[in-house]
Amino acid sequence: MNFERIREKLNILADAAKYDVSCASSGSNRTNKNKGLGNSTGMGICHSYTEDGRCISLLKILLTNYCIYDCAYCVTRKSNDIKRAAFKIQEVVDLTINFYRRNYIEGLFLSSGIFKNPDYTMERLIAVAKKLREENFNGYIHLKSIPGASDELMYEAGLYADRLSVNIEIPTVSGLKLLAPDKKHEDFTKPMLKVKNELIRYKNERKIIKSTPKYAPAGQSTQMIVGATNETDKDVMYSATYYYKKYQMKRVYYSGYVPVANDSRLPSLGSQVPMLRENRLYQTDWLLRFYGFAVNEILNDQHPNLDVDVDPKLSWALRNLHLFPVDINKADKRILARIPGLGLKSVHKILNARRFRKLNWDHLKKIGVALNRAKYFMVCDSRQWERQDLEAEKIKGLILQNSHGKFRNQYSQQLQLFN
Amino acid sequence: MNPSKILIYDGSFNGFLTSVFVAFEEKINVVDIQPNHQQQSGLFSETETVFTNVSKAKRVWNGVRNKSHSAISNIYFAFLSETDGVELLLFRYVQKLMPTKGQKQSDFSDETILRISQLARSVGREKHRMEAFVRFQLTKDGIYFANIEPDFNVLPLVSKHFRNRYADQQWLIYDVKRKYGIYYDLDHVELVSLNLKEIHFNKIKKSDAFLTEEYDYQTLWNDYFKSTGIKSRINRKLHTQHVPKRYWKYLSEKKETA
Numbered sequence: 139m140n141f142e143r144i145r146e147k148l149n150i151l152a153d154a155a156k157y158d159v160s161c162a163s164s165g166s167n168r169t170n171k172n173k174g175l176g177n178s179t180g181m182g183i184c185h186s187y188t189e190d191g192r193c194i195s196l197l198k199i200l201l202t203n204y205c206i207y208d209c210a211y212c213v214t215r216k217s218n219d220i221k222r223a224a225f226k227i228q229e230v231v232d233l234t235i236n237f238y239r240r241n242y243i244e245g246l247f248l249s250s251g252i253f254k255n256p257d258y259t260m261e262r263l264i265a266v267a268k269k270l271r272e273e274n275f276n277g278y279i280h281l282k283s284i285p286g287a288s289d290e291l292m293y294e295a296g297l298y299a300d301r302l303s304v305n306i307e308i309p310t311v312s313g314l315k316l317l318a319p320d321k322k323h324e325d326f327t328k329p330m331l332k333v334k335n336e337l338i339r340y341k342n343e344r345k346i347i348k349s350t351p352k353y354a355p356a357g358q359s360t361q362m363i364v365g366a367t368n369e370t371d372k373d374v375m376y377s378a379t380y381y382y383k384k385y386q387m388k389r390v391y392y393s394g395y396v397p398v399a400n401d402s403r404l405p406s407l408g409s410q411v412p413m414l415r416e417n418r419l420y421q422t423d424w425l426l427r428f429y430g431f432a433v434n435e436i437l438n439d440q441h442p443n444l445d446v447d448v449d450p451k452l453s454w455a456l457r458n459l460h461l462f463p464v465d466i467n468k469a470d471k472r473i474l475a476r477i478p479g480l481g482l483k484s485v486h487k488i489l490n491a492r493r494f495r496k497l498n499w500d501h502l503k504k505i506g507v508a509l510n511r512a513k514y515f516m517v518c519d520s521r522q523w524e525r526q527d528l529e530a531e532k533i534k535g536l537i538l539q540n541s542h543g544k545f546r547n548q549y550s551q552q553l554q555l556f557n
Numbered sequence: 558m559n560p561s562k563i564l565i566y567d568g569s570f571n572g573f574l575t576s577v578f579v580a581f582e583e584k585i586n587v588v589d590i591q592p593n594h595q596q597q598s599g600l601f602s603e604t605e606t607v608f609t610n611v612s613k614a615k616r617v618w619n620g621v622r623n624k625s626h627s628a629i630s631n632i633y634f635a636f637l638s639e640t641d642g643v644e645l646l647l648f649r650y651v652q653k654l655m656p657t658k659g660q661k662q663s664d665f666s667d668e669t670i671l672r673i674s675q676l677a678r679s680v681g682r683e684k685h686r687m688e689a690f691v692r693f694q695l696t697k698d699g700i701y702f703a704n705i706e707p708d709f710n711v712l713p714l715v716s717k718h719f720r721n722r723y724a725d726q727q728w729l730i731y732d733v734k735r736k737y738g739i740y741y742d743l744d745h746v747e748l749v750s751l752n753l754k755e756i757h758f759n760k761i762k763k764s765d766a767f768l769t770e771e772y773d774y775q776t777l778w779n780d781y782f783k784s785t786g787i788k789s790r791i792n793r794k795l796h797t798q799h800v801p802k803r804y805w806k807y808l809s810e811k812k813e814t815a
Binding site: 141144145148149152153155156157169170173174175176177183184185186187188189190191192193194197198233236237239240241242274394396397411413487488490491492493494495497501504505 | 659660661663664665666667668671685688689690691692693694695701703721722723724725726743773774776777778780781782784785786787788789790791792793794795796798799800808810
């Protein structure tokens with residue numbers, strides 16, 4: 139291989155791909171056949187973490203960063219004056235396999251700028267995946283669906299890839315018009331719909347014919363940029379819910395906008411990445427998917443944005459104090475999961491342990507419940523509990539006083555002594 | 558009252574299970590169970606050396622497994638943690654498990670049970686870390702070679718994962734701390750004990766045991782690692798939380814910093 143050339147391309151094309159946050163390698167079920175290379179079982183592995191703390195599980199690169207579009211939020215937009223490069227198909231295949239053999243990665247995440255037209259680009263992405271599978275590579279492959287790609291190509295992509303994704307990027311249709319005037323909303327949703335329908339068809343056919351070829355076993359996902367337009371948290375989460383329901387997304391990712399351009403339509407270069415907001419959105423996403431919350435319980439017209447100083451579950455509980463305290467030894471699973479400070483693992487342990495004896499504060503502490511938050515919302519087998527009828531503001535104050543958060547300095551009203 | 562005894566076993570998992578068997582069979586009042594390389598006699602108790610017996614060990618294994626699959630895997634994982642005194646803790650665990658009908662292994666309000674499940678969980682975490690942090694280097698003999706130095710003795714737990722994944726390449730993973738490795742010869746995995754003179758971690762200096770191509774790929778990986786990070790989001794604390802510093806010297810992407 140021409141080492142120096144590959145090195146240069148890799149630097150350019152990995153740099154351009156890093157704004158895609160998805161790095162999941164889980165949820166697939168490809169086993170190693172006939173002494174081939176690799177497998178992808180249900181569990182993903184993060185092989186390393188970048189210095190910003192994000193997981194590195196896949197070799198995440200663009201096939202090329204040439205692009206015919208000019209989306210304001212994107213670093214590879216055609217009007218941006220940056221170095222351009224393109225990989226050959228075999229170069230990507232060799233890199234992936236050699237990284238994989240050294241246990242650096244779980245597989246490949248391949249995206250691309252759009253050159254010539256969407257179908258032409260999609261064909262090239264598929265060719266890489268196909269070549270990898272032909273070399274008996276069973277690792278994880280995540281392909282980007284190019285907005286506007288035809289249904290036939292989306293079908294073919296699913297035969298080789300484990301996961302497909304189209305990034306919706308801008309949560310509102312009006313925002314999309316403003317920032318990406320060349321793209322239409324339908325360009326994004328059409329490939330999603332095709333993948334969803336194929337997944338359903340695969341599931342049905344597989345019931346009858348066991349040998350139906352796999353179709354994108356790890357499903358599809360999408361990503362939204364937050365903080366690029368002036369959307370509210372409610373806009374973001376309502377459209378996330380829509381994509382989860384309508385297209386049966388495995389995941390919706392939220393990516394705090396990293397300023398990459400001087401454009402009057404966008405936050406200026408050097409403005410802070412909204413990491414706290416991103417964090418709160420993910421917490422909400424988890425509440426919706428695993429804790430049985432409905433989106434309108436957390437975000438609605440009275441509360442269009444999430445609290446910054448407390449997590450969304452606590453914030454919900456403070457607005458609904460009439461539902462508390464909950465008896466930890468009697469309440470059912472769904473109710474337990476709604477107590478602030480209790481995660482699903484604690485809930486599981488509590489449900490198991492309470493079959494043997496009534497639990498008290500000491501048990502709960504050892505199990506790992508965050509009592510500093512939870513204690514205001516529950517009673518257990520003990521004579522001591524919060525007897526006073528505290529008001530929501532008071533509880534919030536007490537919790538904030540007795541805890542510390544990693545983002546606290548970003549919103550704290552208090553003056554910093556040392557800075 | 559039965560005599561109080563300290564049981565001494567050979568340090569192997571089967572040896573430990575045999576001790577459990579002996580203790581139950583002879584109704585011994587167990588004071589402690591100790592591996593023979595770190596035995597410590599008590600003032601008022603006698604010691605008894607237990608000889609490893611695979612069929613006795615198997616009876617304990619099957620007995621516990623018939624009760625619960627998660628209990629037997631907890632026992633094996635916690636044993637591999639090599640924590641001081643884990644044998645006695647495990648013995649108490651089995652004592653609690655055996656007489657009861659219910660799912661005693663999930664009584665997380667019991668201190669012994671909670672402790673064992675927490676230990677098993679930390680070993681599980683280390684296993685998962687090793688599946689992630691092994692960095693193979695291709696030697697001139699065509700063997701993918703990696704050094705590791707895990708906190709717990711997890712090599713026996715990761716061998717299946719690597720066999721399933723790298724079925725078409727020869728590989729060797731060597732535990733520097735415990736001085737043994739697992740080697741896959743394209744057919745099956747075997748334990749190998751060898752005393753390596755040189756430990757190949759991330760030195761800038763190149764060793765002639767490896768191909769130049771190997772160092773090229775390490776450079777590419779190192780580059781990739783750098784260019785995939787986003788500068789304006791830097792968060793070193795989170796980074797070291799995920800990749801603790803003690804592993805850095807074997808990770809080629811951390812070459813300069815280790």
